[in-house]
Amino acid sequence: MARVVVIGATGHIGTYLVPRLVTAGHEVVAVTRGSSRPYRPASSWAEVEHVVLDRSALEKEGKFGSRIKDLNADIVIDMICFTLKSAQHLVEALDGSVQHFLHTGTIWTHGHATVVPTPEDIAKNPFGEYGTHKAAIESFLLAKARRHGFPATIVHPGHIVGPGWAPLNPAGHFNPGVFTTLARGEQLALPNFGMETVHHVHADDVAQVFMCAISNWAASIGEAFHAVSPAAMTLRGYAEAMAAWFGQKPDLVFEPFEEWAKRQDPDEARATWDHIARSPNCSIDKARTRIGYQPRYTSLEAVEEAVTWLISDGQVAQ
Template sequence: MKIVVIGGSGHIGTFLVPRLVRAGHEVVNLSRGTRSAYVEAAEWQQVRQIAADRSQDGFDDRVAELRPEVVVDLICFTLESAAGLVERLRGEVGHLLHCGSIWRYGPSHKAPIFEDAGTPPIGEYGINKAAIARMLKAETDLVTTSLHPGHIVGPGWHPIGPLGNLDPAVWQALSAGEPLRVPGIGAEHLNHVHADDVAQAFELAIANRDAAAGEDFNVVAATALNLRGYAEIAAGWFGQTANLESVSWEDFRASTSAEHADASWAHLMRSQVCSIDKAVRLLGYAPRYEPEAAVLESVRWLIKHGELDAQLK
């Protein structure tokens, strides 16, 4: 099939586009810039690259004019944008797949979270992702599927770390056996997923269109890490034991930049653990990576490329 991937040079597309090429599809990558994928792959030589900015008038027309059978939208963040694309593709495209987020759910009241459950979302990003998912599920004239990844991790970028933020000082403390201040008791959960496992889910949804039609799927690793376990596992990679100091949120904010403290709060107050039962049952989804293995792959890349000053055991 001819498949247009919108935003195919990012985290998910890095792995999805080569998968689609290997499966025999004709792939067009529609991206705003010319940045290459995070991981090199020979399959990219067979991909047609088109520069296009979603914010510009006529973007939806450009997608439709490529006459794809499938469109994979990896970079849609507003209901207005999603609805415009749906309206333009009705009657012209066989299947539209959208990348959502587990932040379509709010703070966890019960684990695991199933697709038809969860508390109402909070924050502009989550509220928009939830609204898009509802709109797609209600669509009757175009076959749609929304897939909702957790905290995406992989080689080439920093993972959400053991405090729920991107602060490199967390890794430095763990690698050196230094005290790490943890807000609360570290019982909150983070639900990671390797970018290639997200790509796997998209590929399966394309291959199993009838099963995926009109559905929404959580796409995360088979397990989730709580902060204490994550920190202890990560410290072990450096031959250390995690030295965790439980502090109040007030004290944590006093010793952390506002940016990192806000990110920690956003992740930890949600403390989400999502079920993948539906994706396993309907699509055959089988994540290859446990969350700690996915994060370790990212950490290895960061050390190798000089973005993290530490040494693995």
């Protein structure tokens, strides 16, 4: 088995990935800033080596890459790289010393989709700082892998869902109060006709894609894979399904986005625009056929688990 370094190990995905790696027999090193804990407990964390590193500070000193290299990993999984400069710094340090390097991307690298379900390898139209930076990292890593043999794989998660944090809701933002509105059968306003899409994924299914890529090294090197549920949802369909889950009949009204936004919190309206302007609907055919990804959760099943936690935590009232 391999020695695996996971950078950002206690976040949404790492909470599920690290125990999977330990169970598979790998020696795992969890690199964090030391300020966070996994979202759910697991006895396997006792077998994990913990290393505290401040990435931002070390990158300013030009030392982060060398500190990761000194951990002598066979596999490095980077959960928290957000700029091309950061990626280049780490790859320069690890080039020639690792068997596999896996980067966490995002489906936002697609920007405006031209085909749905959207395959990984179609021409991309990213916009916004996050999607644009992640697209630049992807281009760099794929070129480094395909032209120079650096063993990189990219995993692009959708809207990550799991117990411990609020999921993207049917209004396209993260206020748990939307679920309370649906639980009580109250009227919920949605932008436009509610036909824009969102594409959730359970954090454990994202972890599964990483495990599949590691287990299928030859098929995953130099490739990018979506980590999403089997199907995206429209905002309207999502709202109707959640109302039914609460035992309610949905009471939905629809308004042009500009009118709808006037009655929303400005930050929440901006978050909604960010999501519906992209309206992701991504294919998992490549991940299924090449590395054997079989998602356990539909979008709704993933959200229902998260909302169950929100109810128990007192963030959603019925």
